[in-house]
Amino acid sequence: MTRLEPTRSPEMMSHDRADLDRIFNDALVAHVGFVVGGSPVSMPTAAVLWGDRVVIHGSTGSRWMRTLARGVPASLSMAAVDGVVVARSAFESSVLYRSAVLFGSFTVLDGADKSTALRILTERILPGRTTEVRESSVKEHAATLLLAMPVTRWAVRISDDWPDDDEADLGTEVWAGHARFEPAAVRAVPAPGLAQGIPVPPSVAAIHGIG
Numbered sequence: 001m002t003r004l005e006p007t008r009s010p011e012m013m014s015h016d017r018a019d020l021d022r023i024f025n026d027a028l029v030a031h032v033g034f035v036v037g038g039s040p041v042s043m044p045t046a047a048v049l050w051g052d053r054v055v056i057h058g059s060t061g062s063r064w065m066r067t068l069a070r071g072v073p074a075s076l077s078m079a080a081v082d083g084v085v086v087a088r089s090a091f092e093s094s095v096l097y098r099s100a101v102l103f104g105s106f107t108v109l110d111g112a113d114k115s116t117a118l119r120i121l122t123e124r125i126l127p128g129r130t131t132e133v134r135e136s137s138v139k140e141h142a143a144t145l146l147l148a149m150p151v152t153r154w155a156v157r158i159s160d161d162w163p164d165d166d167e168a169d170l171g172t173e174v175w176a177g178h179a180r181f182e183p184a185a186v187r188a189v190p191a192p193g194l195a196q197g198i199p200v201p202p203s204v205a206a207i208h209g210i211g
Helices: 017-026 063-069 111-125 138-142
Strands: 029-036 039-046 048-050 053-059 074-086 094-104 144-150 153-159 177-180
Touching (some): 017 048, 017 074, 017 153, 029 063, 039 111, 053 063, 063 144, 111 138
Antiparallel strands (some): 074 177
16 A cells, blocks of 8 residues: 555544445445546546456446546545534534545456446445346446456545534524434335236335435
């Protein structure tokens, strides 16, 4: 790992790999940044950790995925929002969050690695779903591009402190504290044309919201 040293609020920085893992466990959507033709691009996509690599996927026809497949320098950022820091002033109010930024380049996954990464990504989104549905067809497999970035240069930042109110505001009768988010309930809505009597599968029933 190459440490990325902060220039501001170093006490919020973490070099603990477990903190990075927890962010990927609690959040799903990452933003991948890179430069195309001299202009910055940022694309949202699902991302999952697989050992010491972070994996994304997309269509083989995707222009931005094909650009990343060439190994251009890239960044990947992800954040889990845990709530709101409610201060006695608007200025000191903020967000409870855990964020990660990774830097590197992507390589294409093929063969057994591609199949394994696709299964891991599917299981991250819908744990248990791969045992409920058929295997991907050869055509589906060929149409999917799996890319991996090594987890070597990364930084984690955690905001989990109490309001830093001015001393003059401490004596006011204004509530302050944390407003912490809880997992949201998920309502399973059947697709149009679904035959009656098909129960909601365990993989869907177990979902409690994805960040």
